[in-house]
Amino acid sequence: MSNRVRRGPLVASVRRELAAARAAVRRCLDDGLARQREAHAQLSAAKASSAERFATLARQRDAEVSAAADRLVRQTAALTKALRELAAAAAPDACGAPWSTWPSLTESQADRADRADRSDRGDRQDRRNSSRVGPMAPGLLRIGELAEVGVPALLPLLDATHLWLTTDDRPLSDGVIAGLLLRTLRSTPSGQVKLWIFDPGQLGGALAGFAPLATSGQLTFVGPGGLTGMLDGLVEEIQRINEQVLAGEHAGLAEAAAVSGRRPEPWRIAVLLGDDTVELSTAQRAQLDRITRTGVAAGVHIVTRGITLVEHPTVLSMTIAAGLGVAPGLTGELSIALDQAPPAELVTAVCKELAAGPPPATLDYLLPEELWTESSAECLRAPIGEGTDGELAELVLGDDPPHALIAGPSGSGKTNLIYAFLAGLTSRYAPSELELHLLDFKEGVSFARFAPSHRDETWLPHLRLVGINVNADREFGLALLRHLADELRRRAAAAKKHGATKLAELRSEDPGGHWPRIIAVIDEFQVLLTGRDAVTSEAVALLEDLARRGRSQGIHLVLASQDVTGIEALWGRSGLVGQFTLRIALPKARRVLAETNLAADLIPRHHAVINADSGSPTANQIVRLPNCGNRVEWQELQRSLWLQRAADADEPRLFDGDARPAYPILPGGPSPLANQGAVALIGETIDVTGRPATVRLNRAPGRNLAVLGNRIDEACAVLASAGLALARQHEPGSADFTILCLDSDAEHAAKALHAALPVSEFHGVDSLYPALLDLAESAENDRPHYVLAYALDAASAQLAARRGPGEPTGHELLRTVLSRGPERRTHMLAWWRTVARLRDDLGGIGARLDAIGAWVALDVHGNELAPLTPQPGGPVWFPREQRALFFDRAVHRSPEIIIPYEVTL
Numbered sequence: 001m002s003n004r005v006r007r008g009p010l011v012a013s014v015r016r017e018l019a020a021a022r023a024a025v026r027r028c029l030d031d032g033l034a035r036q037r038e039a040h041a042q043l044s045a046a047k048a049s050s051a052e053r054f055a056t057l058a059r060q061r062d063a064e065v066s067a068a069a070d071r072l073v074r075q076t077a078a079l080t081k082a083l084r085e086l087a088a089a090a091a092p093d094a095c096g097a098p099w100s101t102w103p104s105l106t107e108s109q110a111d112r113a114d115r116a117d118r119s120d121r122g123d124r125q126d127r128r129n130s131s132r133v134g135p136m137a138p139g140l141l142r143i144g145e146l147a148e149v150g151v152p153a154l155l156p157l158l159d160a161t162h163l164w165l166t167t168d169d170r171p172l173s174d175g176v177i178a179g180l181l182l183r184t185l186r187s188t189p190s191g192q193v194k195l196w197i198f199d200p201g202q203l204g205g206a207l208a209g210f211a212p213l214a215t216s217g218q219l220t221f222v223g224p225g226g227l228t229g230m231l232d233g234l235v236e237e238i239q240r241i242n243e244q245v246l247a248g249e250h251a252g253l254a255e256a257a258a259v260s261g262r263r264p265e266p267w268r269i270a271v272l273l274g275d276d277t278v279e280l281s282t283a284q285r286a287q288l289d290r291i292t293r294t295g296v297a298a299g300v301h302i303v304t305r306g307i308t309l310v311e312h313p314t315v316l317s318m319t320i321a322a323g324l325g326v327a328p329g330l331t332g333e334l335s336i337a338l339d340q341a342p343p344a345e346l347v348t349a350v351c352k353e354l355a356a357g358p359p360p361a362t363l364d365y366l367l368p369e370e371l372w373t374e375s376s377a378e379c380l381r382a383p384i385g386e387g388t389d390g391e392l393a394e395l396v397l398g399d400d401p402p403h404a405l406i407a408g409p410s411g412s413g414k415t416n417l418i419y420a421f422l423a424g425l426t427s428r429y430a431p432s433e434l435e436l437h438l439l440d441f442k443e444g445v446s447f448a449r450f451a452p453s454h455r456d457e458t459w460l461p462h463l464r465l466v467g468i469n470v471n472a473d474r475e476f477g478l479a480l481l482r483h484l485a486d487e488l489r490r491r492a493a494a495a496k497k498h499g500a501t502k503l504a505e506l507r508s509e510d511p512g513g514h515w516p517r518i519i520a521v522i523d524e525f526q527v528l529l530t531g532r533d534a535v536t537s538e539a540v541a542l543l544e545d546l547a548r549r550g551r552s553q554g555i556h557l558v559l560a561s562q563d564v565t566g567i568e569a570l571w572g573r574s575g576l577v578g579q580f581t582l583r584i585a586l587p588k589a590r591r592v593l594a595e596t597n598l599a600a601d602l603i604p605r606h607h608a609v610i611n612a613d614s615g616s617p618t619a620n621q622i623v624r625l626p627n628c629g630n631r632v633e634w635q636e637l638q639r640s641l642w643l644q645r646a647a648d649a650d651e652p653r654l655f656d657g658d659a660r661p662a663y664p665i666l667p668g669g670p671s672p673l674a675n676q677g678a679v680a681l682i683g684e685t686i687d688v689t690g691r692p693a694t695v696r697l698n699r700a701p702g703r704n705l706a707v708l709g710n711r712i713d714e715a716c717a718v719l720a721s722a723g724l725a726l727a728r729q730h731e732p733g734s735a736d737f738t739i740l741c742l743d744s745d746a747e748h749a750a751k752a753l754h755a756a757l758p759v760s761e762f763h764g765v766d767s768l769y770p771a772l773l774d775l776a777e778s779a780e781n782d783r784p785h786y787v788l789a790y791a792l793d794a795a796s797a798q799l800a801a802r803r804g805p806g807e808p809t810g811h812e813l814l815r816t817v818l819s820r821g822p823e824r825r826t827h828m829l830a831w832w833r834t835v836a837r838l839r840d841d842l843g844g845i846g847a848r849l850d851a852i853g854a855w856v857a858l859d860v861h862g863n864e865l866a867p868l869t870p871q872p873g874g875p876v877w878f879p880r881e882q883r884a885l886f887f888d889r890a891v892h893r894s895p896e897i898i899i900p901y902e903v904t905l
């Protein structure tokens with residue numbers, strides 16, 4: 001029972017709990033079912049809207065993709081543009097321009113000339129600046145375009161890399177090399193890149209378009225056997241540059257150039273075009289490796305096709321296959337669509353232009369901004385061209401160096417250099433500061449432009465004397481030196497008086513004096529020193545004196561010579577040469593610099609080596625000379641200088657060895673002095689002033705003149721000028737003239753003179769005897785009577801003919817007139833065609849010739865004149881056209897050379 005009782009509450013409790021649990025479960029179930037229903041409802045609703053939502057999302061996605069694509073296009077375009085701009089800046093002008101835009105192809109010769117001309121007229125200073133040589137390497141060089149990107153593919157080369165091409169397409173790779181070379185050459189100053197091309201496969205044919213550069217020394221084609229020499233040469237260059245140019249101060253030429261502002265050495269590029277036949281020897285390989293490792297710093301670059309280069313940071317390698325290039329070191333994986341080779345005619349045209357060099361600067365390059373502002377008290381200083389530093393390079397003459405020697409073979413530009421120096425000097429110094437004497441011993445008229453002429457009335461106001469075509473007239477050179485020696489004496493005396501030891505002191509002690517510096521330029525001066533005769537010995541003595549003492553008196557000599565003989569003529573006289581411390585050597589000049597100084601062999605044309613230390617190799621200055629020969633430019637300069645001259649400035653004296661001096665119009669008229677002896681003019685002396693040669697016909701015995709020789713025109717000219725001059729000195733009608741003409745060839749001239757003289761008789765061979773008889777027997781004692789006899793020896797037979805008893809022969813009469821005439825004021829001026837005939841007429845061998853006090857010899861050799869001169873054996877004289885030897889016993893120690901006048905009757 002008790003168990004039943006006790007079990008009852010437990011059951012009930014369980015039942016309650018079970019009921020509660022059941023209720024809870026039922027509630028849960030209901031909730032679950034409700035949520036299930038709700039979820040089903042949601043699912044149904046979601047299912048209903050998903051298609052639309054998907055479509056929306058897809059739309060959103062598409063829009064974003066398209067916006068991103070747009071952005072990509074825009075950004076790529078901007079990037080490409082920026083890259084292109086960058087490329088254009090990195091590869092400017094010739095470095096990057098497509099071949100079709102290169103001016104050489106599109107610009108005609110005329111356009112180029114016009115462009116050069118326009119730039120010539122530009123501002124002088126700008127031109128000086130623009131002509132300066134840029135020291136830095138050009139930009140990057142275009143070889144094609146990055147295939148996928150369309151951006152230029154650019155390579156560095158100068159001062160940066162060697163280039164090693166491996167290729168299956170030789171023409172394409174050679175085109176790449178040609179393009180690189182052409183761009184490099186065009187974008188560096190002329191002459192600053194030297195090329196070697198080793199092309200054993202085609203013997204230079206692969207890059208034949210560059211051949212014009214070989215003519216100007218910018219390119220060397222290396223033959224199959226020349227590789228060793230070329231590599232050895234480049235190794236030596238690198239070594240030299242390291243030792244002497246960089247000298248431990250700079251890491252490379254690029255750095256040296258950046259510091260100094262000028263490139264001390266050109267770039268050197270060796271192009272090696274290999275093929276299957278080329279196998280480098282061990283030695284060649286070793287040299288190539290050395291160049292590869294060390295070359296870039298020294299500006300030496302290798303560009304190879306098919307020849308392996310050693311691995312080195314400066315080696316850029318590129319593989320060319322299937323028309324594309326891949327250069328991992330440059331563009332990574334990207335391939336390069338390579339440009340076509342430059343057109344062959346473009347290569348040749350550009351190379352021809354480069355070989356010709358840039359158009360030379362001209363005269364105005366040397367002129368100052370303002371004329372005549374400098375003082376020459378201390379020295380004379382003028383530019384003659386542009387030095388390697390781009391600055392004007394000057395010649396200086398003063399106390400040190402005092403004198404200059406210029407040398408160069410024919411055509412090397414000596415005259416041009418002298419023009420350049422004169423332009424610089426005459427535009428800086430006024431004529432009161434500088435006087436010029438110019439003498440040219442060669443045939444030609446290079447200095448004639450500085451004197452007035454019928455074409456141009458102007459002259460160079462500094463010029464006192466100019467001698468042209470003097471080649472045969474060494475005496476004129478001597479005359480110039482004598483003139484300078486006189487001036488030297490005058491200056492030395494003035495310096496002594498003022499206690500001055502040099503020109504600057506004299507000028508400050510004597511401020512009112514006229515003490516310009518004097519420059520005497522003698523071109524082809526060796527002609528003056530060629531003979532072993534009195535002219536040479538006197539010239540050398542004078543030159544020595546002038547060279548030694550001229551320094552302190554402001555007299556400067558500039559001697560120019562074409563070949564060694566001139567210099568050697570001086571070389572034997574070390575004292576003389578030593579004074580010429582300023583040396584100027586034109587290309588290939590020999591011996592003007594010191595023996596060990598070979599610079600003149602290395603300079604290109606239109607350049608000069610200036611050396612102010614007697615040619616010592618360390619004092620070389622290389623100068624590029626402008627073209628100063630242009631006549632029109634000179635005329636312009638000369639006119640502006642001429643217009644500034646002083647109002648009383650005299651014209652310079654022009655001596656032209658090829659011209660006959662005209663009979664001068666003498667100043668004044670009849671002179672009372674004529675009564676003591678009138679003066680016959682017989683020609684012009686070879687002298688700085690062009691002084692007339694005269695014979696005074698006074699009452700002294702022997703005052704007759706003999707003209708000797710066969711040259712009819714000149715003999716007639718001597719008699720005509722003598723007759724006209726004599727007539728001019730007497731009152732009209734106060735003197736008599738008798739013309740004797742014994743040869744028909746001279747009749748025209750004799751009659752013309754007869755007509756020109758106031759009171760004159762004319763006799764031919766028929767009336768010769770009576771005329772001589774009159775003259776011999778004349779009682780007249782005080783009236784001047786001049787007998788002008790033409791070809792007197794032609795009447796020798798008549799003169800010798802015997803007459804009746806007691807009658808004198810014509811010869812006797814003639815001798816009487818000659819010997820007794822002068823004291824009665826009757827003078828004979830007679831022409832004999834040989835000395836022997838003169839002697840025959842005067843009495844034959846052993847005849848005394850005292851009656852001939854003066855003579856003029858034309859084509860007569862010196863030894864034939866022995867009986868007429870005090871020198872035993874006669875004077876040293878070889879007849880020359882248009883020149884005569886003149887001797888007047890009354891005034892001369894030895895005969896002098898004269899030029900018969902050109903007389904127009």
Ligand SMILES: Nc1ncnc2c1ncn2[C@@H]1O[C@H](COP(=O)(O)OP(=O)(O)OP(=O)(O)O)[C@@H](O)[C@H]1O
Binds near residue numbers: 408410415625628629
């Ligand atoms: N710096 C220059 N630039 C351009 N042309 C030049 C230059 N120097 C000389 N020339 C030209 O070269 C030619 C020869 O020059 P130049 O007459 O001065 O030589 P040279 O040495 O005096 O010759 P020669 O002794 O035969 O008279 C001339 O036509 C001249 O115009």
